[in-house]
Amino acid sequence: MRHRSLLLLLVLALLLAVTPPAHAQPKDTLTVALVSHAPTLDPHMHFERVGILVNINMFDSLLHRNTKLEYEPSLATSWKPINDTTWEFKLRKGVKFHNGDPLTAEDVKFSIERVTEPGKEKKKSPQYGNIRAIKDVRIVDADTIQIVTDKPFPLLLERLVFFPIVPKKHVEKVGDDAFGTTAPVGTGPWKFVEWKRDQYIRLEAFDGHWRGKPAFKHLVIRAIPEVATQIAEMKTGGVDLIRNVSADLVPEMKSSAQTYVSSSPILRVHYLELDMRSAPFDKKLVRQAANYAIDKQAIIQKLMGGLGQQVATVVQPKAFGFDGEVKPYAYDPKKAKELLAQAGYAGGVDITAHSAFVEFRPVFEAVTQMLTEVGLRTNARMWDPGPAWNKFFQTEGKATNAAYGSWGNYSVFDADAVLHPLFHTEPGGWIGKHYTRVEGLDKLIDEARSTVDQPRRKRTYSQIQYLIREEAPAIFLFTQYDTLAINKRVEYAARGDEWLWLFDAKPKR
Amino acid sequence: MASFLVRRLLRLVVVCAGVSLVTFAILHASGDPVALIMPEAPEADRAVLRQSLGLHDPLPVQFGRFVGRALTGNFGNSFFHRAPAFGLVMERMPTTLMLTVLSMGLALVVALPVGVYSAVKRGRAVDQVATGTVFLGQSMPVFWTGIMLILLFSVQWRLLPVSGWDSWAAAILPTLTLGAFTAPLLLRIVRSSMLEVIALDYVRTARAKGLSEWLVICRHALKNAALPLVTVTGLQFGLLLGGAVITETVFAIPGVGRLIVGAIRQLDFPVVQAGVFMLAMVVVSVNFAVDVLYVYLNPRIRLR
Numbered sequence: 001m002r003h004r005s006l007l008l009l010l011v012l013a014l015l016l017a018v019t020p021p022a023h024a025q026p027k028d029t030l031t032v033a034l035v036s037h038a039p040t041l042d043p044h045m046h047f048e049r050v051g052i053l054v055n056i057n058m059f060d061s062l063l064h065r066n067t068k069l070e071y072e073p074s075l076a077t078s079w080k081p082i083n084d085t086t087w088e089f090k091l092r093k094g095v096k097f098h099n100g101d102p103l104t105a106e107d108v109k110f111s112i113e114r115v116t117e118p119g120k121e122k123k124k125s126p127q128y129g130n131i132r133a134i135k136d137v138r139i140v141d142a143d144t145i146q147i148v149t150d151k152p153f154p155l156l157l158e159r160l161v162f163f164p165i166v167p168k169k170h171v172e173k174v175g176d177d178a179f180g181t182t183a184p185v186g187t188g189p190w191k192f193v194e195w196k197r198d199q200y201i202r203l204e205a206f207d208g209h210w211r212g213k214p215a216f217k218h219l220v221i222r223a224i225p226e227v228a229t230q231i232a233e234m235k236t237g238g239v240d241l242i243r244n245v246s247a248d249l250v251p252e253m254k255s256s257a258q259t260y261v262s263s264s265p266i267l268r269v270h271y272l273e274l275d276m277r278s279a280p281f282d283k284k285l286v287r288q289a290a291n292y293a294i295d296k297q298a299i300i301q302k303l304m305g306g307l308g309q310q311v312a313t314v315v316q317p318k319a320f321g322f323d324g325e326v327k328p329y330a331y332d333p334k335k336a337k338e339l340l341a342q343a344g345y346a347g348g349v350d351i352t353a354h355s356a357f358v359e360f361r362p363v364f365e366a367v368t369q370m371l372t373e374v375g376l377r378t379n380a381r382m383w384d385p386g387p388a389w390n391k392f393f394q395t396e397g398k399a400t401n402a403a404y405g406s407w408g409n410y411s412v413f414d415a416d417a418v419l420h421p422l423f424h425t426e427p428g429g430w431i432g433k434h435y436t437r438v439e440g441l442d443k444l445i446d447e448a449r450s451t452v453d454q455p456r457r458k459r460t461y462s463q464i465q466y467l468i469r470e471e472a473p474a475i476f477l478f479t480q481y482d483t484l485a486i487n488k489r490v491e492y493a494a495r496g497d498e499w500l501w502l503f504d505a506k507p508k509r
Numbered sequence: 510m511a512s513f514l515v516r517r518l519l520r521l522v523v524v525c526a527g528v529s530l531v532t533f534a535i536l537h538a539s540g541d542p543v544a545l546i547m548p549e550a551p552e553a554d555r556a557v558l559r560q561s562l563g564l565h566d567p568l569p570v571q572f573g574r575f576v577g578r579a580l581t582g583n584f585g586n587s588f589f590h591r592a593p594a595f596g597l598v599m600e601r602m603p604t605t606l607m608l609t610v611l612s613m614g615l616a617l618v619v620a621l622p623v624g625v626y627s628a629v630k631r632g633r634a635v636d637q638v639a640t641g642t643v644f645l646g647q648s649m650p651v652f653w654t655g656i657m658l659i660l661l662f663s664v665q666w667r668l669l670p671v672s673g674w675d676s677w678a679a680a681i682l683p684t685l686t687l688g689a690f691t692a693p694l695l696l697r698i699v700r701s702s703m704l705e706v707i708a709l710d711y712v713r714t715a716r717a718k719g720l721s722e723w724l725v726i727c728r729h730a731l732k733n734a735a736l737p738l739v740t741v742t743g744l745q746f747g748l749l750l751g752g753a754v755i756t757e758t759v760f761a762i763p764g765v766g767r768l769i770v771g772a773i774r775q776l777d778f779p780v781v782q783a784g785v786f787m788l789a790m791v792v793v794s795v796n797f798a799v800d801v802l803y804v805y806l807n808p809r810i811r812l813r
Contacts, residue, residue: 036771039590122557129554197600198763199674224672224761225771232659232671390776 025237030216030490030505033224033239037198042180043164044115047126052162053500054201054221059164059186062089062108063157067504069318069413069496071157075103075165075187084152084452085135091143096208097167098191105145109137110168112147130159152452158412164188189214189503198223215506231485234259240487241500246359247305253485263307264494266482267409269314269418270360272353272367272475275400276437280349280376287472289339290402291329293374294367298331300478303362307481313465314407314418316479318496321415321448321461326469328476336374348375355382355404356389364404367475378402397434405431406480411497415461416449423473436473517800521793528789529579532782533572542588542776562588575782584783589772594779598765598787604674605764606791608756609749611680612687613742619692621738624699629726631704639696646693651752655686655759672761683760690752691745698741702734709733736807743799747792 025031038051043059064074076089095103115125116134133153138146149156167185174183184192189211190203203219222239224230231249233239235256245253245261253259274281274290281287300308312328315321340346353371355364361382368378383389393399407430409417424445425432432442441464448460469476484494492505543555543564559565563574563585578585584594627636662682663671673679706712707730715725754766761767765784772780 039587039592045591122561196675196763198767199761222673222761225767226759226761228656229659229672229759229761232656232664235664236667236671238671385774 025240026218027489027507028217029220030218030241030502031220031222031239032241032500032502033222033230033233034243035223035225037195037201037221037223040180041184041192041195041201042176043166043186044111044125044127045176045180049498055164055186056162056188056499057190057219057502058184058188058192058203059166060095060188061163061165062160065161065497065499067493067495067501071161075108076160079157081452082146085149086146087156088140088144088146091145092210093143095187095210097170097187098185098206098208099167099170100208101167101169103165103167103187105139105142107168108145108165109139110171111163111165112137114166114171131156131163152450154449154452154454154457155412155414155416158414158417162411190219211503214503216502219502234485234487237487240490241492241505242485243482243498243500245483245485247303247307247483249485250305250307250483258488259485260488261483261485262492262494263481263483264496265309265318265479266496266498267316267318267411267413267417268406268480268482269311269316270308270363270404270406270477270480271314272477273399273403273405273431273435274472274474275402275435276473277435278400280343280345280351281401283343284471285339285343286345286349286376288329289336289343289374290371290376290475291472292332292336292339293376294329294370294475294477295331296328296477299363299366303366304478304480307483308478310478311476313468313476314422314474315415315461315465316409316413316418319409319413319415319418320454321458323458323462323465325462326465329469329472333370333374340375345375348377350377350379351401352379352381353402353404354393354399355380356385356393357404357406358382358385360404360406363477367404367477394430394433399435402475403435405474408498411499413497415464416445419445419461419464420449423468431473438468438471438473441467441471513804514801517797521797524793525786525789526576529576529782529786530572532785533575536776536778536781537568537571542778579782579786584786585779587772587777587780589775589777589780594777594783595787597768597780598783601763601765601768602787604762605750605753605757605766605788608680608683608687608753608762608764609746611684612691612753613746613749615684615688616691616695616745617742619688620695620699624696625703625726625731625734627696628700628703628707636700639700643693643697646689649689651686651690651755652759654689655682655756658682658686659759672759674760674762679760683756683762686759687749687752687756691749694745695738695741698738699734702737703730706730706734732806736803739799739802739806743796746795750788750792 034050034053036050038046038048038054040046040051041054043055060075062074062076064072066072073092075092075095077092078090080088082088091103091105091108097103112131112134115123115127115131117123133149133151133156134147135150136148138148140146147156164186166179170185171179181195187210189206189209191206193202193204195201199222201221205214205217207213224233230239230242231252234242234253235258237258250261253261274287276282296310300306300310309317310328311317312326317324340348353368355361357364365380368380371378383392393403407418407422420429422429423432423436423438423441425436425442428434444460444464444467448457448464451457482494482498484492486492489508490505491508495501543559543562563571582595586592587594587597590597623639627639630636659671659682662669669681670676670679707726712725712730715729750766753764754770756762757764757767758770765788769781769784772784
């Protein structure tokens, strides 16, 4: 009995000790909620979107991308190619790290070689694949470096937009572990204060930042996994900004007195991959019929809240190499039926389609319904996203006859970033490994990635887009928008690269 | 007594072995973490990673290694966090235990007096309200209760913070959520066992002695009625830890449950294994404690 009274006392004391919490946040604090934190704050030792979004506000890279998605000087003030495999960068003078050390060419070399680890068999950074082409970093003089690649590497500048520069001396002094947890130091607008795992990361404006001081003195990045909780935090002003507001929640965030919504088309394309290994999608006419069967506009307007743009292939309008001349498949159910009949399926055919994209279930169901209407009678199977689905779809390649998918290019604005990882068959791309069999496609993709001659690359990508539109290895749907909900006291706009570049955030008067 | 303890401890070992085998088997049947960690990488790179994670060995070898290490508290390094899985779990364990103990405390504080009272005043208004609430409480999923409490107390009335774990105020809603999940069952147990006990002869004898009703109920009846409650409280602890997984996600609490949910999504085997194992350890220990307590409370068991 004594224990129970103790417990009773404890709970009572707890209830009494509570002071009413202040909901309004201090004016100079900006609070952002992400679904989780990355495992480390070390910008080179993870490959997590949620980590990158935090890192970019603490670290600078050589190049920056502005809101129009053009390259802008950051730690490099200018850059030019010396030959097919060498680029030269002039470094900004007078840049200071958060600990007061000046930025040097040594730091740049150190940062890159931290990831490439020349001479080492096993690389510890998961970002190694991104810049494996870099063979050498030469220090020409105090403010000039050259980056040498083993073969022409057209994506170099794109990769350097997120490649944070870290201080050599400091990292060597504190060690990798401390650098990623308790002592991260960069040159960015905010410096590190405190990190409570799965709770919050606190940052404070860095007085010596070369761009000047950011508008908000304190930046807090909280980890809130549940969407409903994020929305409640937005409504009460506990959080100022959340990402990935889905179409069904947009009206609620728009009508709330405290919040507004900002949207931008992003590099994420949705499609239904078709299994070309077996009937009926081994026939081109059937794959084309499937593309004609879908009313993409209706889906965008009715199910995506108008936030989407129809695409002809998987190449995004914003990516380098996009060819607007390649026209999307029109909605033409009559033509779809004709093509099916030509392919020998006049009476229709039974197929199965899979999806693990819970958030886009209505889209998936609409697509399968439209397929059924033209005679591709679809059995729609929803999966739990996770291990079983990955094994089924990716490891074993059993997602016959079709599977819903989306691809985000890893935020790289280049056609290669969707074509190679999706369709290339060797090494196996996301779809190409098992499902896509388009003759000549591998060769064209390889050709376009092995030159820095941009006009030539553009021509090759045009060719590829005509080819995949014709061959239709997937039902091409739309590009997605990124939607932020923002507290009205903060002025900020969603970016096409899904970055949260919070230096641009300003208090609204 | 000693042989009783030994037998119970032995059972504890068997349960732990079972738990680790089952988690291990399910995890390894569920997919290739390497494909998830490096989706775009060429097979050669994946092989290197697989080698370094020890995933290339045959399953029995992997399991043997896992058990061997687990005995020394080493569950391997998290694939995702790149830190010892055991440390990650233990770092979050106090939070989860705090949440469950608070909720259990709240549930008992509500269930005990209300249960006793509604048994004594059977059929009266209090009893009917209590029974109705039990029905309601048991029908509400934890997830939904949590969201509703947030909408009411945080969004509507602005009394409490929506989420987090950095103040006592932030702990109230999660405790309520989880407590509301447990209290109904406990209340029902208290009520029904109390009803059973107050009909017994010895209670009538106590009354006949002229003891006050208060003394009869609390001193004599409750002591016997509490026995099933102790058992159920022990069992409920396991369920409560399960509920904590969801509560931690809804309220963004940095506990073991949320860690495990994230780890399952990332196929982070070591963390799932360490997390499930340690939670199982907690449940088993609590039940062991309940068994011991039972012996103390009920002398009849000592003989068996």
